[in-house]
Amino acid sequence: MTTSTRGTAKVPAVLVLEDGRTFRGRAYGAVGETFGEAVFSTGMTGYQETLTDPSYDRQIVVATAPQIGNTGWNDEDDESRRIWVSGNVVRDPARVPSNWRAKRSLDDALVEQGVVGISRIDTRALTRHLRERGSMRAGIFSGTALSSASGAGVAPEAELVERVQAQPHMKGASLYEEVATKEAYVVPAVGEKRFTVAAVDLGIKGMTPHRMAERGIEVHVLPATATPDEVYAVEPDGVFFSNGPGDPATADGPVALMSAVLERRTPLFGICFGNQILGRALGFGTYKLKYGHRGINQPVQDRTTGKVEVTAHNHGFAVDAPLDKVSETKFGRAEVSHVCLNDDVVEGLRLLDQPAFSVQYHPEAAAGPHDAAYLFDRFVSLMEGQRA
Structure with missing residues (x-):
């Protein structure tokens, strides 16, 4: 009121x-x-x-x-x-x-x-x-x-x-559908079109498809309830799962959709809620953090390069995956690719046997530092490799 x-x-x-x-x-x-x-x-x-x-x-x-x-x-x-x-x-x-x-x-x-x-x-x-x-x-x-x-x-x-x-708790809250688009729309590529990406809107920020468009990607933003047929109807070179609110344990639909994408070995990139969805699709659990990570000054280490990034966060849930070993999943081997240096929370996942990865933070830099912009380039590289 x-x-x-x-x-x-x-x-x-x-x-x-x-x-x-x-x-x-x-x-x-x-x-x-x-x-x-x-x-x-x-x-x-x-x-x-x-x-x-x-x-x-x-x-x-x-x-x-x-x-x-x-x-x-x-x-x-x-x-x-x-x-x-x-x-x-x-x-x-x-x-x-x-x-x-x-x-x-x-x-x-x-x-x-x-x-x-x-x-x-x-x-x-x-x-x-x-x-x-x-x-x-x-x-x-x-x-x-x-x-x-x-x-x-x-x-x-x-x-x-x-x-x-008397109000409901955040744990157990299913919110992604209420914030996502109800109708599909297209963000055209800037300059020459190089790729097509199907972006599943779980609460997407406007700057995210813009960052992909800057790299020659035509982005088809789809509702959170999109089916595999609707995703592949746009003939995507890659599939993206966005950030979003609520408890990832309630997101059975997006988990099923991501599993279908992984089965077809399409290049995949997820951020924030999308990282938690990938975690669930791989068989990992999720849990609620005590007070979460929110702001534009969170230190994260990219374990593939050893570099430390200052990153933008907004998440109250995290993936429960082992930090120091490669896990066997039904989609191949997976490992933790990024970790928060404040508390060792999982901040990224990647598959070793197919082109799929995710991060828990927001690389679109709106607002925030640009340290993580390379992740969009990494997604482009996966699509280039798949096309080759």
């Missing part, structure tokens, strides 16, 4: 966590109530790309950088058709945006799209709490949403906690 209201900077608001911890501040964006999984993102910039990333569906995103909104909101950097986060938490919102491309403020964008937020809270204390206790269900309440259900004035904290605890 939201009520879009401008001029809300003095409206009281409260963030309530499922374990009873509360943070009181001021409304930021729309006024009302919202629920989601409270997570923190460590990027110092790139908030527009973060908020419009479908992977953040049903999450309340806490910005660890103290001041957010300095560059406003423009019409070029959206990564999808709308803001997907359930709520936005900032410490010190910029009073006036300053960027030549800005069309409106971040606050204006949140109001226009009915996204409830909160500002003027201690985001450092909140982040430390989430690191210690783990990501958890939360709610933001402002305006009439702070009223008691009994009609007896302001709701007591215990009542707000009960509202939060």
Whole structure:
């Protein structure tokens, strides 16, 4: 429930966590109530790309950088058709945006799209709490949403906690279909067309097919419910599985589709949710991380080269695969190709007997560093090798 209201900077608001911890501040964006999984993102910039990333569906995103909104909101950097986060938490919102491309403020964008937020809270204390206790269900309440259900004035904290605890958990949530495109569309190659790729949309960001198009790839973006016949109807040189939200343990359809692609030995590339889908297709399990990886400054080592990349992440689940041995799967030998240097979480997989690989992070660099751009070139090399 939201009520879009401008001029809300003095409206009281409260963030309530499922374990009873509360943070009181001021409304930021729309006024009302919202629920989601409270997570923190460590990027110092790139908030527009973060908020419009479908992977953040049903999450309340806490910005660890103290001041957010300095560059406003423009019409070029959206990564999808709308803001997907359930709520936005900032410490010190910029009073006036300053960027030549800005069309409106971040606050204006949140109001226009009915996204409830909160500002003027201690985001450092909140982040430390989430690191210690783990990501958890939360709610933001402002305006009439702070009223008691009994009609007896302001709701007591215990009542707000009960509202939060009544919400579904992220574990077991199937969300990829609700964020994916319903109709197929094509992103044409830039310059001469070299390859055709079928991209399965599980929550794809707009920059991802653009990065492939820059390399001469015509990208056919297909719904998450695409069948093998629909994938191969575009006569693809390669198949791509995108990022997306929710628990990969619920994604039986995409796992079956990826298995069909692997059986035909078509060059395959997956990112984020697509990495978890590949893990499941290979017979590995997945599990929920305590607080996940989110931001544009996560260190990952590419084990095939030994190089360390600074990468963009948004994932709360990971693949449970052995780090130090080659695994035998029904599609051939597989190994962990990338690993997070902070906590040894699996950040990539590759097959040794056929052209398929994946990474857990976002190589499209929107927003984020360009260290991982080579992965799109690696995908091109696989398609070149298959064609040869």
